[in-house]
Amino acid sequence: xxxxxxxxxxxxxxxxxxxxxxxxxxxxxxxxxxxxxxxxxxxxxxxxxxxxxxxxxxxxxxxxxxxxxxxxxxxxxxxxxxxxxxxxxxxxxxxxxxxxxxxxxxxxxxxxxxxxxxxxxxxxxxxxxxxxxxxxxxxxxxxxxxxxxxxxxxxxxxxxxxxxxxxxxxxxxxxxxxxxxxxxxxxxxxxxxxxxxxxxxxxxxxxxxxxxxxxxxxxxxxxxxxxxxxxxxxxxxxxxxxxxxxxxxxxxxxxxxxxxxxxxxxxxxxxxxxxxxxxxxxxxxxxxxxxxxxxxxxxxxxxxxxxxxxxxxxxxxxxxxxxxxxxxxxxxxxxxxxxxxxxxxxxxxxxxxxxxxxxxxxxxxxxxxxxxxxxxxxxxxxxxxxxxxxxxxxxxxxxxxxxxxxxxxxxxxxxxxxxxxxxxxxxxxxxxxxxxxxxxxxxxxxxxxxxxx
Amino acid sequence: xxxxxxxxxxxxxxxxxxxxxxxxxxxxxxxxxxxxxxxxxxxxxxxxxxxxxxxxxxxxxxxxxxxxxxxxxxxxxxxxxxxxxxxxxxxxxxxxxxxxxxxxxxxxxxxxxxxxxxxxxxxxxxxxxxxxxxxxxxxxxxxxxxxxxxxxxxxxxxxxxxxxxxxxxxxxxxxxxxxxxxxxxxxxxxxxxxxxxxxxxxxxxxxxxxxxxxxxxxxxxxxxxxxxxxxxxxxxxxxxxxxxxxxxxxxxxxxxxxxxxxxxxxxxxxxxxxxxxxxxxxxxxxxxxxxxxxxxxxxxxxxxxxxxxxxxxxxxxxxxxxxxxxxxxxxxxxxxxxxxxxxxxxxxxxxxxxxxxxxxxxxxxxxxxxxxxxxxxxxxxxxxxxxxxxxxxxxxxxxxxxxxxxxxxxxxxxxxxxxxxx
Numbered sequence: 001x002x003x004x005x006x007x008x009x010x011x012x013x014x015x016x017x018x019x020x021x022x023x024x025x026x027x028x029x030x031x032x033x034x035x036x037x038x039x040x041x042x043x044x045x046x047x048x049x050x051x052x053x054x055x056x057x058x059x060x061x062x063x064x065x066x067x068x069x070x071x072x073x074x075x076x077x078x079x080x081x082x083x084x085x086x087x088x089x090x091x092x093x094x095x096x097x098x099x100x101x102x103x104x105x106x107x108x109x110x111x112x113x114x115x116x117x118x119x120x121x122x123x124x125x126x127x128x129x130x131x132x133x134x135x136x137x138x139x140x141x142x143x144x145x146x147x148x149x150x151x152x153x154x155x156x157x158x159x160x161x162x163x164x165x166x167x168x169x170x171x172x173x174x175x176x177x178x179x180x181x182x183x184x185x186x187x188x189x190x191x192x193x194x195x196x197x198x199x200x201x202x203x204x205x206x207x208x209x210x211x212x213x214x215x216x217x218x219x220x221x222x223x224x225x226x227x228x229x230x231x232x233x234x235x236x237x238x239x240x241x242x243x244x245x246x247x248x249x250x251x252x253x254x255x256x257x258x259x260x261x262x263x264x265x266x267x268x269x270x271x272x273x274x275x276x277x278x279x280x281x282x283x284x285x286x287x288x289x290x291x292x293x294x295x296x297x298x299x300x301x302x303x304x305x306x307x308x309x310x311x312x313x314x315x316x317x318x319x320x321x322x323x324x325x326x327x328x329x330x331x332x333x334x335x336x337x338x339x340x341x342x343x344x345x346x347x348x349x350x351x352x353x354x355x356x357x358x359x360x361x362x363x364x365x366x367x368x369x370x371x372x373x374x375x376x377x378x379x380x381x382x383x384x385x386x387x388x389x390x391x392x393x394x395x396x397x398x399x400x401x402x403x404x405x406x407x408x409x410x411x412x413x414x415x416x417x418x419x420x421x422x423x424x425x426x427x428x429x430x431x432x433x434x435x436x437x438x439x440x441x442x443x444x445x446x447x448x449x450x451x452x453x
Numbered sequence: 454x455x456x457x458x459x460x461x462x463x464x465x466x467x468x469x470x471x472x473x474x475x476x477x478x479x480x481x482x483x484x485x486x487x488x489x490x491x492x493x494x495x496x497x498x499x500x501x502x503x504x505x506x507x508x509x510x511x512x513x514x515x516x517x518x519x520x521x522x523x524x525x526x527x528x529x530x531x532x533x534x535x536x537x538x539x540x541x542x543x544x545x546x547x548x549x550x551x552x553x554x555x556x557x558x559x560x561x562x563x564x565x566x567x568x569x570x571x572x573x574x575x576x577x578x579x580x581x582x583x584x585x586x587x588x589x590x591x592x593x594x595x596x597x598x599x600x601x602x603x604x605x606x607x608x609x610x611x612x613x614x615x616x617x618x619x620x621x622x623x624x625x626x627x628x629x630x631x632x633x634x635x636x637x638x639x640x641x642x643x644x645x646x647x648x649x650x651x652x653x654x655x656x657x658x659x660x661x662x663x664x665x666x667x668x669x670x671x672x673x674x675x676x677x678x679x680x681x682x683x684x685x686x687x688x689x690x691x692x693x694x695x696x697x698x699x700x701x702x703x704x705x706x707x708x709x710x711x712x713x714x715x716x717x718x719x720x721x722x723x724x725x726x727x728x729x730x731x732x733x734x735x736x737x738x739x740x741x742x743x744x745x746x747x748x749x750x751x752x753x754x755x756x757x758x759x760x761x762x763x764x765x766x767x768x769x770x771x772x773x774x775x776x777x778x779x780x781x782x783x784x785x786x787x788x789x790x791x792x793x794x795x796x797x798x799x800x801x802x803x804x805x806x807x808x809x810x811x812x813x814x815x816x817x818x819x820x821x822x823x824x825x826x827x828x829x830x831x832x833x834x835x836x837x838x839x840x841x842x843x844x845x846x847x848x849x850x851x852x853x854x855x856x857x858x859x860x861x862x863x864x865x866x867x868x869x870x871x872x873x874x875x
Contacts, residue, residue: 035518038843041800044821063518097821099797103844 003247003339003373005267007292013263016290020182020316021086023115030116034062037108040099045110048097050430051078055094059113071121072128074114079153080146082118083175083192084426085111086184089279091312093426122188122195129199132159137443140165140223142210145173146425147229147416149196150432151439156201158440163223165208171197173231174417175425177256180283182290186259216390220411225439228392228399228407229432231417234381238275242333243376247340251276251284251377258287269373270294273343274322275330277307281377282317288375289320296322297369301329301348301360328367329360333374343369380422387418405435413439455756456763457749459493459553459730461707462622462647464580466493466553466730468749469720469764473711473732474498474557474583474626477742479531481541485548490742491749494553496650496732497542499530499585500570501559506532512659512669514685523685524735525659527670527677530559530585535573543577553730554578555624559585562601567611568618581621584612584646586637587628587653602628602653605640612644624709627651627693629686634693638703649697650709650732652690654680683735687713691726698727698772715744717751724764725771779863784856787834789813789827795847798822802838802848810837829853 008016024030037059045055054073061070074081090096090111098107121128137160141148144166152162170176171193175184197204208214210230219226235250237243247269257266272293274285277300289296298317300307303326307314317324328345335341347365350358384397393400393408398421405413415431417423459469471494472478472487479498487495506529514523531538546554556579560566574582586602601607608625615623625641627634629652638649656678661668668676690712697703710728714720715736723731736744761767791802791814803825806814813831817824827838839848 031518038799038801040798041804042816042823043800044798047821099799102797 003267003269006264007268008264010264012292017181017263017287019185020180021112021115023119024112030062030113033109034059034113036100037063038099044097044099045094045108048093049077050093050424050426051081051084051433052430053077053081053094053114055110058117059108059110062113062117067117067120068126068128070117071126074118075121075128078426078429079150079196080175080192080425080429081114082122082195083146083172083184083189084429085115085118086188087175087179088424088426089310089313092310093424122191125195125198127198129153129157131156131199131201134161134201135159135443137161137224138163139225139227139439139443140219141227141229142219143173143229143231143416143418144168144171144193144204144206145229145231145416146175146428147231147432147435148173148227149193150429151227151229151415151435152202152432153196153199154433154436155439156199158436160201160440160443162202164202164204165210165214165219166204166206167209167230169206171204171206174428177259178252178280178283179259179425180255180287181258181263182286183283211386211389216409216412220409224411224443226412227405227432227435227439228390228412228414228418229416229428229435230383230386231428232380232382232422234383235376236379236381238330238376238378240330240332242335242340245333245335245340246338247335247372248333248374248376251280251375252380254284254375255280255287258291263291266291268293269340269371271369271371272296272373272375273369273371274298274375274377275343276300276377276379277302277309277314277324278377278379279309279313280380281375282309282313284375284377285317285322286320288373289322293373296320297371298322298324299328299330299343299345299369300324300326302358303327303350306358325367325369327360329362331366340372340374341370343371343374345369380417382418382421404438405431406438411442413442455753455761457752457756459764461553461709461729462581464494464553464555464622465551467491467551468493468745468752469724469728469730470494470745470748471496471553471555471709471730471732472737473734474585475734475738476528477734477737479533480538481545484541484545487737487742487745488545488549488552491745492552492742494555494730495545496555496557496583497538497579499557499559500535500538500574501530501585502561502566504529504532507672509670509672512679513683514659521683521735521739523657523659523681524683524738525657525670525679525681526654527672527679530557539573539577542574542579546578546580553580555581555583557583557585557626562611564614564617567614571615571618575619575621579621581624582615582619583624583626583650584615584641585626585653586611586641587626587630602626602637603631605636608637609640609644612641612646616645622647624648624650626653626711627697628653629655629689629693629712633696635696635700635703638697639700642702642706646706648707648709649703650711651697652686652693652712654682655686655689657681682713684713684715687715687719691722694723694728695726695772695775698769699775717748717755720748720752721755721767722771724768726775727769727772729764729768780861782859782861783865784854784858784860786853786855787836787850788829788832788853789834789836789838790849790851791825791827791838792847792849793824793826795844796825797844797847798825799843800825801841801843805837805841810835814838 039056058070058073094110095107141164144164172189176189268291272288327348332344345367346362348360353359382397399414405415415435416428474496478495510528512525513521516522560570625646707729709730710723711732720731803814842848
């Protein structure tokens with residue numbers, strides 16, 4: 001048993017991490033599916049999209065070869081519509097609501113059609129948006145992830161100058177650092193950020209950490225408004241014995257390394273246990289397998305009914321040969337000479353509580369998995385200390401805001417994962433849009449948030 | 454098993470499907486393959502004076518991802534030497550004596566040319582002649598084709614010349630490029646034609662290339678008006694056919710129906726409105742001769758289901774049900790009903806009724822699915838919602854008569870009934 005890197009050849013890496021949802025190969029192929037769209041009125045797909053993309057409209061535009069129009073329709077609702085077309089859990093959003101599901105027919109492949117339009121726009125650098133004349137205001141945004149970029153783009157369109165402070169060396173946030181590489185390539189992430197900033201009026205200062213390189217007070221003084229969109233970061237601890245052993249990593253770091261260091265550089269074990277059953281757990285498990293792990297086991301303390309990931313996501317893991325152990329609560333990580341050798345779990349049974357909800361109850365039975373690597377994917381923690389230091393009101397580390405992103409400090413707004421604790425990329429994009437709207441109103445009204453917290 | 458064989462003026466064919474005068478019938482090679490595939494007959498592509506074709510010759514109209522809804526051509530009559538055509542016709546007749554062989558003709562505009570051409574064609578053993586009074590391009594400039602069909606007087610004289618010489622059945626093919634096909638049809642019947650066929654192609658411009666700005670089909674940077682056919686023209690052909698079936702003069706002769714016949718259903722519709730045989734071209738050009746299998750099979754099964762033994766049992770059967778507007782029963786009233794079990798909540802009925810009809814559908818907002826119901830008192834029974842609904846039998850029209858007795862517009866006026874009654 002060994003945890004090591006460079007397990008595969010360059011060809012194998014390329015093959016394992018190639019696009020999991022390939023685009024339409026031809027115009028005709030896209031046309032066949034686009035023409036199946038019924039062009040619903042008040043369409044359920046649009047209502048099920050957190051950013052409210054007018055799906056029937058853009059699909060209709062594809063059918064008339066108006067790809068530029070289709071791209072504009074998508075991007076004007078969701079400036080990360082290109083990336084979202086690749087990473088959104090569409091089976092529970094737009095495609096899940098497609099009326100064809102009610103006819104027991106295949107839903108329209110909305111994501112693939114969205115990709116058909118947006119990929120060309122990004123690749124060919126179409127200038128779809130124009131900035132309004134400057135209004136003489138400048139806004140600082142912390143975080144160049146989906147919420148920050150979406151907010152920046154919307155503000156810049158309105159003639160506001162934006163400076164983004166980003167702690168990493170690249171923009172895109174979760175899209176660039178936190179999602180399986182077979183869904184979006186690093187190149188695409190870069191192109192997407194460039195596409196968004198090509199509007200102009202958006203300056204991204206990389207390697208700038210809030211609380212270290214720049215403080216909130218400084219930003220408040222130098223800018224007319226501040227938007228905080230720094231997401232969540234720290235992996236939740238398990239608080240079980242053995243968590244400090246060599247070979248125990250958290251999924252966020254594991255995925256970050258894959259995105260940042262390149263596939264061969266990332267060490268992976270022969271027998272890997274991934275704890276959790278959310279999207280991040282799936283991304284970690286499938287990628288561990290694709291990096292060359294011999295055996296990957298997902299460990300979850302409830303059943304498939306309760307798992308946070310979608311069935312489609314789970315199926316990716318199963319098709320990759322990952323195993324799933326349901327009803328197992330990690331109790332202890334054992335090791336030899338400081339290195340992981342076993343994951344010990346309590347077998348769990350579900351029992352209805354007083355309210356009728358099924359709750360996991362630990363039994364005496366033990367499940368012991370021989371492993372040489374444990375990846376923790378049991379959720380992320382907000383940057384509680386940072387938020388506390390900024391003297392922002394918060395709920396367990398999640399920044400407290402009104403419905404439209406107003407924080408407890410006048411002129412400071414916030415949205416995305418740092419407010420909601422971690423949702424889909426598309427939710428963060430919408431939060432950024434909402435934030436931009438309220439910030440613009442604030443700027444135009446001369447510095448008073450209408451409904452402060 | 455029903456008998457789908459046809460008897461058109463004594464010209465017999467094992468089924469009512471003839472290939473229309475066009476590229477599929479312009480040479481022995483094609484015609485023999487068509488007969489082998491099972492076609493009941495052919496109308497050999499028009500013989501006449503020497504012509505020369507250009508390229509490209511065809512263009513089409515696509516609709517919502519479906520190709521060739523409408524088809525257009527600027528081809529002329531047969532560009533092969535007459536004697537080769539005649540020799541091949543004779544060979545085809547000999548090899549397949551049970552199939553109908555009609556020869557389309559378009560002679561120069563004088564009696565002698567017609568007589569000479571008819572004599573030569575009859576020598577082949579062909580079973581009938583079809584006079585091409587419809588070709589809308591190329592030939593009109595020489596006073597032939599549609600130029601004849603558009604003028605009842607000229608058409609009548611040409612038919613009269615033909616009848617002087619012809620000893621086999623004569624079918625006159627009408628052009629749709631007129632305000633009504635009846636006058637030319639009457640002139641032809643009065644001049645003695647044994648039968649009519651319709652429609653020829655409709656003059657058209659199918660579209661313009663948005664890159665080159667040149668209309669289709671592009672002939673070296675220019676285009677010209679072509680003849681439109683295919684599925685798109687069927688409703689127009691059916692209307693024209695019906696007027697021929699209703700007219701006391703033209704209804705005396707049998708009709709061969711043409712215009713967008715692609716399936717057995719189309720054929721049955723043409724026959725219900727008075728056609729004895731149907732002619733097919735675009736569908737065969739698009740999919741090949743093999744479509745004859747379903748054309749025959751489907752018609753046969755339908756006839757069995759309906760209890761029709763021969764095609765004569767239903768030819769013309771629907772004609773009396775097509776009347777003038779002022780004969781329609783004003784007291785007949787229907788109201789839409791949406792089956793909520795089948796509804797997929799696409800909202801297409803709602804928006805078409807809202808924007809295109811009488812705002813008779815109620816929307817109850819839901820997330821993500823809205824609920825749509827009919828406001829019965831507002832519904833005028835126009836049918837639009839049912840037409841746009843993508844689910845079979847989800848929207849049905851239920852009868853809510855306004856009065857027991859039959860009441861038409863003429864009677865309505867005579868009685869001086871109030872306009873806004875219903």
